[in-house]
Amino acid sequence: MVKALVKGSLLVWARKSAGLTTAQVATKLKTSNETIEQWEADENKPSIGQLRKLSDIYKRPLAVFYLQEPPLDFQAMRDFRRRGDEGTPELSPKLRYEIRQAEERREAAMELLDALEETVEPFSATAFLANDPDETAKTVRDILGVKFSEQLHWKKNSYDSFNNWKSAIEHAGLLVFQATDLDPQEAAGFSLKHKTLPVIAVNIKDSPNARTFTLLHEFTHVMLHHNSLCNELGREGERDKDAERIEVFCNHVAGATLIPKHLLLQERIVSGHPSSPEWEESDLEWLGTRFGTSKETVLRRLLIVGKTNKEFYQTKRDQYRKEWSEAQKKKDKGGFAPPHQMAISSGGRKFLDIVLRSYYRKKITLSDVSSLIGVRLKHLPKIERAILGRPVTAVHGS
Secondary structure (H helix, E strand, C coil), X not given: CXXXXXXXXXHHHHHHHCXXXXXXXXXHHCCCHHHHHHHHCCCCCCEHHHHHHHHHHHCCCHHHHHCCCCCCCCCCCEECCCCECCECCCCCHHHHHHHHHHHHHHHHXXXXXXXXXXXXXXXXXXXXXCCCHHHHHHHHHHHHCCCHHHHCCCCCCHHHHHHHHHHHHHHCCCEEEEECCCCCCCCCEEEECCCCCCEEEEECCCCHHHHHHHHHHHHHHHHCCCCEEECCCCCCCCCCHHHHHHHHHHHHHHHHHHCCHHHHHHCHHHHCCCCCCCCCHHHHHHHHHXXXXXXXXXXXXXXXXCCCCHHHHHHHHHHHXXXXXXXXXXXXXXXXXXXXXXXXHHHCHHHHHHHHHHHHCCCCCHHHXXXXXXXXXXXXXXXXXHHHCCCCCCCCCC
């Protein structure tokens, strides 16, 4: 058996950055905990075959294990997830991987744009917690170029609204990814601050309306110049004071971007509503459809503009959360989107456009394209058709 000449320190770094214990790795590799510890202490070496399996487990390229020393990891982001009795939990291996993949894709995009000799304009939009949230929301809509007259036409379904907001954010100079294998309870989304090509990622397992809210919530974090990790958007009162203040602000801006105050108050169903804080479900649903968002977001806006009270809002919110939880349990686990659709959803049209143009300009190979977008080459023509309107590359085999 040929031994892999790798340093134990690289194995320790790869395991810890993946969020795994030696016992977990031993189980996945079907070996003993002692064996993993010996490799990491340089008392023994894995075989080349075992190193390949470790590479798959840690989701790292094989070559990284032959570096002289561990590379610097991405700086930890601020964790805005709700804190329970035991504090915020450690990031799961799946979440760590999604964050790392988002950062790596952003770095790849920057390198490709440099090779294409294309200038990337810095993202200069800024917000401050001292700002009025409704005024900040107006700024967000101006930056994204979204007019209400256009928003009214994004009502074919909730996916239509989400895709249009996502497209507007990408056009504003951000990369938008969708995490494909995350528990919605762990993370609704995260953002990575950068002067150029900042990143927003949303959880594909959330509903389209929830993802739309997350997009705008994380966009506000980017304007505040935060690396952020959030979940249970809208749930307040269970974080430390600084995090709570930031989350309340981001929630307010996201809601006000989707449903501007003056437009909400102009709706006849709102202006003509009696003084009672209670609302019919059909009215909330109509307003949600009108603005392309969820009933919960509508209720939150009605609370902020004084058209309902906290008691009614909380009662309905608890109802919606219970309904969502029950729907998740009944959700069909067997359905999967085709590979080319998952590649587009995960990578985003902006990133895929950069990759495809780099290939057409002969800056990268077909193998590079496959690696960057995460699908076999036989799916490339369908991706080209979706992104460009027509297939360009003739791909034979896989």
